[in-house]
Amino acid sequence: MSMKYLLVLAARSAWNRKLTLGLTVMAVALSVTLLLGVERLREQAHKGFSLSVSGTDLIVGARTSPVQLMLYAVFRVGEATNNISWSSYEKLAQQPLVAWSVPISLGDSHHGFPVLGTNQDYFKHYHYGDNLALRFAAGRPFSSTFDTVLGAEVAERLGYKLGSRITLSHGMGLGGLPEHKDKPFVVTGILKPTGTPVDRTVHVSLEAISAIHLDWAGGIQPPGFHIPQEYVRKFDLQPKEITAALIGLKSRAAVFRVQRAVNENKDEALLAVMPGVALEQLWQVVGVAEKSLLAVSVIVVVVSLSGLVAVIMAGLNERRRELAILRSVGAQPREILMLLTYEGVFVTLAGIVIGLALLSGVTIGAAPIMQEKFGVAMTMSLPSIGEFKLMGAVMLIGLLASLLPAYRAYRLSLADGLTPRV
Amino acid sequence: MKTVQCMLGLILLAIANCPHSIAADYQVGERVGNTKAAPKANASYRVLDWDDMIPADWDPMQAIKGLDLDKLDDADPRAIEALEQMRSAWNDAPVVPGLNSQRVQIPGFVVPLDMNGTKIREFLLVPYFGACIHVPPPPSNQVIHVILPKILPKDQQKTIDAAAQEYGPVSVSGTLETVASNTSMGFAGYRIKADRFAPYQIKGR
Known part of the structure; x- marks a missing residue:
């Protein structure tokens, strides 16, 4: 019998038992989705996080864990433990080895998107990916106090255009936050998409952050106390404190020296981290x-493939006669072995293909949530090398697993299947 | 039974294949050792030792020399002053100008700077492990800023990425540049425009 006939035979026979085999395919598919999903999440998280900052030598904030400082200052995940004073920042920015510095102030939000107070240098010095600068899709950087520049995703999701008026909320999160209603902002710029947390950020000037909190005390606006927007300019809007600062040095090899100077600062408890090192630390923790997670999903795959073996094994009993007839018309034991192996391999292959399709569906569905909650950008893409390796491993295990029932069928004698049982 | 064993083997394989290994295999402060003992990859590079990068007449310990350390308390103002002097000597450590634009090969530990995805684009090379996290950083003439070429063969990029993940050692070849302290940088230091990278094994490990 040629291979083609064997394949047709295997397919037809499988079609006869489509319900049980179909369920097995689904089990394999779901386990493959889980396995590849974990791998994809891992890869995309690594990629997304390391793309988010480039060319920055040090990130300086209040003394805390390096990983935490990195998380809130760059990825806007979690909240700052403490702020640093403006005078410490100024002293740092004036050090001879410092080429540029960008102050950052966090804490407010707009419909769940973080608000970042900074200055114009941010648009010049903040780089991402392979040393790419931020670019404007429309408009220009903020120039007056109540101007704002939106990240690509903020503008798209909330449907803002140049000239739109928005109000900021006090604190982070969704809903139930007190609003800075009395001081609306005008959109003067919208950035191009970057695939980094910048896309989800509302940028305002540091003075604006001071301005909207002028008439606030202890986290609320005291009743009856209100400074109208037009009078704000009469106050000193120089920020008293900022959340963190990005530092670029004249010589990258000087980073240890500046880092030590910051960490040993006697006036205020400061911490300077090297982004690359902090990221590696983060990966070690994660x-x-x-x-x-990967181990659990591998076990799930093995369980589902054991199910596959069990189903084919159980099917052997029903198929005694079928196999015996094949033998009686001239099929060799070797061909019976192939027949059963094909079945197992088909089921595994179908499982992998459906699993991959399911994963694509889940990726599209879950991408906005992942972006919003964890700052991880999930993009549709061809399977990576790592994913192909995993799929290959599943395929191999599937092949080996289906050899088990195949070998059993191979050993069944011709007479065994033809003798009627009582 | 065999199948079960195979499956278990494959599971282990899949887990072992997982690219991130935790905790480095090196002790804090461990040095790259005798660099001259390393196999010479290419005759056109001069094999450099970390000590070659310190001018022969530079002595950061000068401030301590005149002191009888046995008789000094840690909190003694003289001891503190000497320590401060030593530190500033470390900060302003001079470079060896003669090394400028030489083609060199030197091994060291990687401290990652910039990454593009999982790929390292720039890093610092230091003579001992843990320089960035656990122990005081080396003086400025013991740090090399390594810039990777735009296009690098895949296996070499992999070597660096793997080394960076555990701050491990790697052997770098390229053109060394010195930056003198009287330039606008305000800082003396070394920089390598790297041509090629090779895995580095510390002797006796």
């Missing part, structure tokens, strides 16, 4: 969880 690595344990990643590995256990």
Whole structure:
């Protein structure tokens, strides 16, 4: 019998048992979705995070864990433990080795999107990816106090255009936040998409952050106390404190020296981290969880493939006669072995293909949530090398697993299937 | 039974394949060792030792020399002053100008600076492990800023990425540039425009 006939035979026979095999395919598909999903999430998180900052030598903030400083200052995940004073920042910015510095002030939000107070240097010095600068899709950087520049995603999701008026909320999160209603902002610029947290950020000037909190005390606006927008300019809007600062040095090799100077600062407890080092530390922390997740999903795949073996094994009993007839018309034991192996391999292959399709669906569905909650950009893409490796491993396990029932069928004698049982 | 063993083997394989290994295999402060003992990859590069990068007449310990350390308390103002002097000597460590634009090969530990995705684009090379996190950083003439070429063969990029993940060692070849302290940088230091990278194994490990 040629291979083609065997394949046709295997397919037809499988079609006869489509319900049980179909369920097995679904089990394999779901397990493959889980496995590839974990791998994809891991890869995209790594990629997204490391793309988010480039060319910055040090990130300076209040003394805390390096990973945490990195998380809130660059990825806007979690909240700042403390602020640093403006005078410390100025002293730092004037050090001879510092080429540029960008102050950052966080804490407010707009419909769940973080608001970042900074100055014009941010648009010049903040780089991402392979040393790319921010570019404007429309408009220009903010120039007056109540101007704002939106990230690409903020503008798109909320439907803002140049000239739109928006109000900021006090604090982070969604809903139930007190609003800075009395001081609306005008959109003067919209940035091009970057695939980094910048897309989800509302940028205003540091003076604006001071201005909207002028008439606030202890986190609320005291009743009856109100400074109208037009009078704000009469106050000193020089910020008293900022959340963090991005620092670029004249010589990158000087980074240790400046870092030590910041960390040993006697006036205020400051911390300087090197983004590359902090990221590696983050991966070491996350690595344990990643590995256990991957291990669990590998086990799920094995369980589903055991199910596959069980289904084909159980099917052997029903198919005694079928196989015996094949033998009686001239099929060799070797061909019976192939027949059953094909079935197992087909089911695994179908599982992998459907699993991959499911994963694409889930990726599209979950991408906005992942972006919003964890700052991880999930993009549709061809499977990576890592994913192909995993799929290959599943395929291999599937092949080996289906050899088990195949070998059993191979051993069944011709007479065994033809003798009627009582 | 065999199948079960195979499956278990494959699971282990899949887990072991997971690219991130945790915790580096090096001790804090461990040095790259005798660099001259390393196999010479290419005759056109001069194999450089970290000590070659310190001018022969530079002595950061000068401030301590005159002191009898046994008789000094840690909190003694003289001891503190000497320590401060030593530190500033470390900060302003001079470079060896003769090394400028030489083609060199030197091994060291990687401290990652910039990454594009999972790929390292720039890093610092230091003579001992843990320079960035656990122990005081080396003096400025013991740090090399390494700039990667735009296009690098895949296996070499992999070597660096793997080294960066655990701050491990790598051997760098390229053109060394010195930046003197009287330039606008306000800082003396070394920079390598790298041509090629090779895995580096510390002797006796």
